Amino acid sequence: VRPISFIFTTTLSSSRRTVFAGFVASVHHRRAHLWLLPCFSAAEEAKNEMENLEGLQILAEQWLHQGIEFVQQIPPPQLYAAIGVLLLTTVLFFSVRLFRRTKSNTVLLSGLSGSGKTVLFYQLRDGSSHQGAVTSMEPNEGTFVLHTEDTKKTKPVHLVDVPGHSRLRSKLEEYLPRAAAVVFVVDALEFLPNCRAASEYLYDILTNASVVKNKIPVLLCCNKTDKVTAHTKEFIRKQMEKEIEKLRASRSAVSTADIANDFTLGIEGEVFSFTHCLNKVTVADASGLTGETDQVQEFIREYVKP
Known part of the structure; x- marks a missing residue:
């Protein structure tokens, strides 16, 4: 400018x-x-x-200022009760969160003596049958990564082989409250002679308080299916459902005073099926001697995440 x-x-x-x-x-x-x-x-x-x-x-x-005036108008007993409820709710909330973060890695191998639980235990641990293990009288347990998995990338499994003898089944009660899953092993080769006894044992597990309340999943593992004369898993499932249906009828007619079961099984008025259970029950084939354990490992890893 x-x-x-x-x-x-x-x-x-x-x-x-x-x-x-x-x-x-x-x-x-x-x-x-x-x-x-x-x-x-x-x-x-x-x-x-x-x-x-x-x-x-x-x-x-x-x-x-209004909040302080409102609190001052509350009678002390009611105020203390409200504070107590608030503190209790907070403690319960964080306890549930902590419990969910620390999920169990314990898997139980159960079943009658001679069903092949111990051989299956060794196959899952190191891939060896140990030339056919003898019947164990004490729980056989260990924490390890399944032998087919990478030890650096997967979470170890706490596997417990619970003795199948009737006098030692009380050991199962010690482990069920902290179990993530149960593998119930059945001898598919000698199934019919043991069908009744195996069904009774499985009935006791499915009606156990810890199993029902925690909805612990159960795998019905039909072992020794590599043999030609072994029964199929479909046949074993149907026969055990029939036996459990008979047990339901007989035990409901007897006084509950002598029955150790905590819960009834199935749906009233309907024929029993494993699908009626509150917890998930699945069926699989396996062979501890030949190392055919893929379905068992898949079941374990479904509930014990890597």
Whole structure:
């Protein structure tokens, strides 16, 4: 603007110079005003924010004062009871969260003596049958990664081989409350002579309080299916369902005073099926001697995540 005003002022008359000088001054004034506008707007915004914060502070103080007055009006017994309920709810909430984070990795191998539980245990541990293990009289347990898995990437399984002798089945009670799953092993080769006894044992497991309340999944493992004369898993499932149906009828007719079961099984008025159980019951084939344990391992890893 200054160079232009200089050129024009040298050629214009004095009166016109005065008018032009006033015009130039007004232009400079307007430019200066435009430069100051951002400063004024920023200051105005900061002022508005401060006013909003002060308003929120006043409102919070009012709410706090009203809350204190309300609490002071509550009788002490009711106030203490409310605080107690709040603390109890908080403790229960965090306890449940902690319990869910620490899921069990214990899997139980159960079944009658001679069904092949111990051989299956060794196959799952190191892939060897140990040339056919003898009947165990004490729980055989260990914590390890299944032999077909990568030890660096998977979670170890706490596997417990519970003795199948009738006098030693009480050992099962010690492990069931913390079990993630149960593998019930049945001898598919010598199934029919032992069908009744195996069904009674499985009935006791399925009606156990820990199994029902925790909905512990059970795998009906038909072992020794590599033999030609072994029964199929479908046949074994149907026969055991029939036997358990008979047990339901006979035990319901007897006084419950001498029955150790905690819960009834199945649906009243319907023929028993494993699908009626509150917990999941599945059936699988296996052979401890030949190492055919894929279905058992899949079942274990379904409930003990790697």
